Amino acid sequence: MNGGEGETSYTKNSLLQRKVASMVKPILEDTVKRFMSNLSSERCWKVADLGCSSGPNSLFFVSDILSIVDNASFSLNQGMPRALQIYMNDLFGNDFNSIFKFIPDFFQRIHEEKNDNHVRCFIHATPGSFYGRLFPDDYIHFFHSSYSLHWLSQAPKSSSNTDEPLNKGNIYITSTSLPSIREAYFSQFAKNFELFLKSRSEEVKSDGVMVLPFIGRDETHKIGNPAEVVGMVLNDMVQEGLLEEKKLDFFDLPVYGPTAEEVRQVIEEEGSFAIQTLRTFSIGWDANLHEDVDDSILDSKMKGEFVAKSIRAVSEPLFSVEFGEDTTDEIFKRFEKKVSQLIEFQTLEYTNVSVSMAKVS
Numbered sequence: 001m002n003g004g005e006g007e008t009s010y011t012k013n014s015l016l017q018r019k020v021a022s023m024v025k026p027i028l029e030d031t032v033k034r035f036m037s038n039l040s041s042e043r044c045w046k047v048a049d050l051g052c053s054s055g056p057n058s059l060f061f062v063s064d065i066l067s068i069v070d071n072a073s074f075s076l077n078q079g080m081p082r083a084l085q086i087y088m089n090d091l092f093g094n095d096f097n098s099i100f101k102f103i104p105d106f107f108q109r110i111h112e113e114k115n116d117n118h119v120r121c122f123i124h125a126t127p128g129s130f131y132g133r134l135f136p137d138d139y140i141h142f143f144h145s146s147y148s149l150h151w152l153s154q155a156p157k158s159s160s161n162t163d164e165p166l167n168k169g170n171i172y173i174t175s176t177s178l179p180s181i182r183e184a185y186f187s188q189f190a191k192n193f194e195l196f197l198k199s200r201s202e203e204v205k206s207d208g209v210m211v212l213p214f215i216g217r218d219e220t221h222k223i224g225n226p227a228e229v230v231g232m233v234l235n236d237m238v239q240e241g242l243l244e245e246k247k248l249d250f251f252d253l254p255v256y257g258p259t260a261e262e263v264r265q266v267i268e269e270e271g272s273f274a275i276q277t278l279r280t281f282s283i284g285w286d287a288n289l290h291e292d293v294d295d296s297i298l299d300s301k302m303k304g305e306f307v308a309k310s311i312r313a314v315s316e317p318l319f320s321v322e323f324g325e326d327t328t329d330e331i332f333k334r335f336e337k338k339v340s341q342l343i344e345f346q347t348l349e350y351t352n353v354s355v356s357m358a359k360v361s
Contacts, residue, residue, distance in 0.1 A: 002094030051148025055094035143210040155252040156184035165249040172227035189256040201272030216353035217257035273357035304340030
């Protein structure tokens with residue numbers, strides 16, 4: 001992610017992720033309420049937000065949890081926990097400072113809204129990859145990860161010949177991709193997701209739960225992910241001699257949007273968790289990408305600009321390393337124009353998968 005608070009930062013270009021979180025909130029509420037109805041005598045809940053990234057969105061999750069716990073305590077007519085211990089997790093290079101600087105004002109706002117009649121909250125940082133252990137055994141009550149698990153630990157590799165590109169001329173799966181490319185991506189996703197589930201199963205308490213919304217895939221969509229459009233742009237630049245063809249051929253994005261059934265398959269085969277809810281929903285690439293502008297007055301050029309900023313905020317470091325910082329502006333300028341053209345005559349939207357699950361006793 002792009003850190004800081006500049007025009008291309010994640011902090012200023014993550015409204016889509018916030019919109020997704022609001023759409024998933026009913027599942028979050030149901031899961032927390034179900035968990036509270038079976039609550040043991042422990043009065044301090046440990047909650048982990050995995051892949052929290054940078055900026056204020058992580059504190060929106062904390063705010064949601066606080067309000068959900070308050071409301072559930074009232075509706076269930078039972079006491080609330082005395083404290084929530086929140087662990088914010090992301091990779092070691094994450095801009096955690098852009099979260100910490102918001103915390104004093106956040107606590108002040110909560111205090112004023114609740115008149116001090118709310119569960120106490122303590123926030124900690126836990127850097128590290130969630131594809132592996134992060135916490136002690138039997139420690140966390142509730143795991144949450146929003147829009148993170150479609151990121152892989154690495155791009156898929158060819159199983160047959162490492163000297164040949166897996167996905168020549170593309171950086172992600174397209175509608176014309178060979179079955180072997182889809183299989184390679186799913187294999188890498190399954191390997192990562194299984195490790196994620198196994199690690200969480202050792203860290204979560206016996207009655208613990210998880211809620212995981214992430215980008216998925218609907219195979220009926222002609223274009224289902226912005227990475228496909230970035231691939232078109234890079235191909236154009238290769239044809240114009242602006243990029244080296246070999247660099248494009250051997251670069252694949254470490255992301256994968258699974259179908260809902262693929263998510264179910266991995267969870268059931270790994271066996272540590274039982275699915276409570278598994279749903280899919282769609283959201284436009286340009287949905288609420290600018291909170292100060294009425295969607296109805298946005299033209300295709302403005303929508304393309306918003307989409308480009310959103311994608312740049314989460315992927316620019318990858319493209320800068322692979323193709324050079326000098327070409328990044330040109331890549332996203334062309335991407336913006338391409339999206340503006342495509343959005344005129346087809347619906348561009350993400351398919352999202354949201355799953356809640358409980359530890360198998």
